[in-house]
Amino acid sequence: MLTVSAARSWMCRGPPQLEKDAIDHEAFLQSPKGAARVQPQLRHNSEKEENAMKRYTRSIRTVAFALLSVMVLVPACEAAEAQDTRRKELVPPAVFQAAGANIASIQSSVDAFRAALGEPNNLNELGPLPVGRREINWDGGGNVDTTTEPVTPFDVFLNTRGGQFTTPGLGLSQAPPAGGPQGGLAALFNNPTYGTIFSTFSPLRLFTPVGSNVTEAVFFVPGFNGVFAATVRGFGAVFTDVDEPDGLGPNKRRGSPRGASTLMEYFDEDGKLIFSSFVPASPGDGSLSFFGIVFEDALIARIRITTGTEAPGPDDDGTRDIVMMDDFIYGEPQPLTIQRSVASAEPTQP
Numbered sequence: 001m002l003t004v005s006a007a008r009s010w011m012c013r014g015p016p017q018l019e020k021d022a023i024d025h026e027a028f029l030q031s032p033k034g035a036a037r038v039q040p041q042l043r044h045n046s047e048k049e050e051n052a053m054k055r056y057t058r059s060i061r062t063v064a065f066a067l068l069s070v071m072v073l074v075p076a077c078e079a080a081e082a083q084d085t086r087r088k089e090l091v092p093p094a095v096f097q098a099a100g101a102n103i104a105s106i107q108s109s110v111d112a113f114r115a116a117l118g119e120p121n122n123l124n125e126l127g128p129l130p131v132g133r134r135e136i137n138w139d140g141g142g143n144v145d146t147t148t149e150p151v152t153p154f155d156v157f158l159n160t161r162g163g164q165f166t167t168p169g170l171g172l173s174q175a176p177p178a179g180g181p182q183g184g185l186a187a188l189f190n191n192p193t194y195g196t197i198f199s200t201f202s203p204l205r206l207f208t209p210v211g212s213n214v215t216e217a218v219f220f221v222p223g224f225n226g227v228f229a230a231t232v233r234g235f236g237a238v239f240t241d242v243d244e245p246d247g248l249g250p251n252k253r254r255g256s257p258r259g260a261s262t263l264m265e266y267f268d269e270d271g272k273l274i275f276s277s278f279v280p281a282s283p284g285d286g287s288l289s290f291f292g293i294v295f296e297d298a299l300i301a302r303i304r305i306t307t308g309t310e311a312p313g314p315d316d317d318g319t320r321d322i323v324m325m326d327d328f329i330y331g332e333p334q335p336l337t338i339q340r341s342v343a344s345a346e347p348t349q350p
């Protein structure tokens with residue numbers, strides 16, 4: 001089967017055997033013996049060429065179809081080759097993080113992260129777009145306070161914003177800390193304390209796995225219902241009530257044996273871990289934390305978020321750190337294999 005890289009190379013350089021045949025044919029026509037002796041051979045060669053050209057044309061069509069089917073539009077061969085070179089070099093990302101008692105504690109860090117990803121907020125626009133970012137605040141456009149049933153995969157924003165979220169647990173839910181027709185997190189996890197120990201960065205709802213403390217994110221070109229896999233150059237998330245580390249130090253730390261509870265892990269399209277970090281903590285209840293990174297290129301294919309020391313349900317106390325998520329903010333999803341050239345090319349629809 002023709003690989004994408006082989007197809008791209010062929011598209012760039014053309015089939016070498018056909019070029020050689022054409023050159024030999026022309027030299028023969030110009031030779032002294034050519035006009036007198038060559039007509040039968042010339043016809044034969046012409047038929048060979050015609051057949052070769054038909055095969056070449058058919059092959060090109062096949063390759064073009066294969067390329068389109070995997071979203072390889074090859075805007076420029078030079079860009080593709082430059083991409084292969086740069087893939088070997090991993091430039092460290094810019095890191096944005098903050099934690100504190102309230103929204104003001106993290107607002108400037110979130111805004112700096114947004115600026116690093118770039119304008120505009122692409123909302124529900126059809127992708128792929130060359131610049132900008134996507135955001136999910138889980139709020140249903142504003143004052144929605146319903147608690148959604150846990151589902152996985154969580155595909156609510158798969159088409160509109162190109163984000164798909166999964167958990168190894170029962171599912172993922174959007175909910176206010178308390179209240180609304182279903183009672184919010186306090187009712188979802190049958191723990192009334194959850195109504196007071198969590199706060200929102202964007203009111204009214206938070207996002208959480210149920211039956212697990214792990215959430216994974218993958219990306220697609222917005223507007224195509226998850227058909228075209230994509231990567232992003234940056235991803236950040238807001239958290240509430242990250243208590244650990246609590247400053248006790250490695251020998252007296254509480255809860256997690258890792259010494260911290262909330263972890264962000266970033267993987268490339270080959271599944272390789274390219275960056276990981278714990279999320280900064282803040283003491284007390286209802287605190288907010290933010291952690292995000294931005295690479296130069298769209299290297300991030302998957303993210304694994306570990307929230308707290310264990311799945312929500314138990315009390316948040318000296319041995320357990322329960323954590324919820326709020327806003328997800330990420331770079332405009334770029335189709336796999338052209339992500340590094342799209343920024344310098346005309347926007348292309350798949």
Ligand SMILES: [Ca+2]
Pocket residue numbers: 137138139200201202203204205206326327
């Ligand atoms: Ca929210």
Ligand SMILES: [Ca+2]
Pocket residue numbers: 197241243284285286316
């Ligand atoms: Ca707490």
Ligand SMILES: [Ca+2]
Pocket residue numbers: 240241242243308316320321322323
């Ligand atoms: Ca906590």
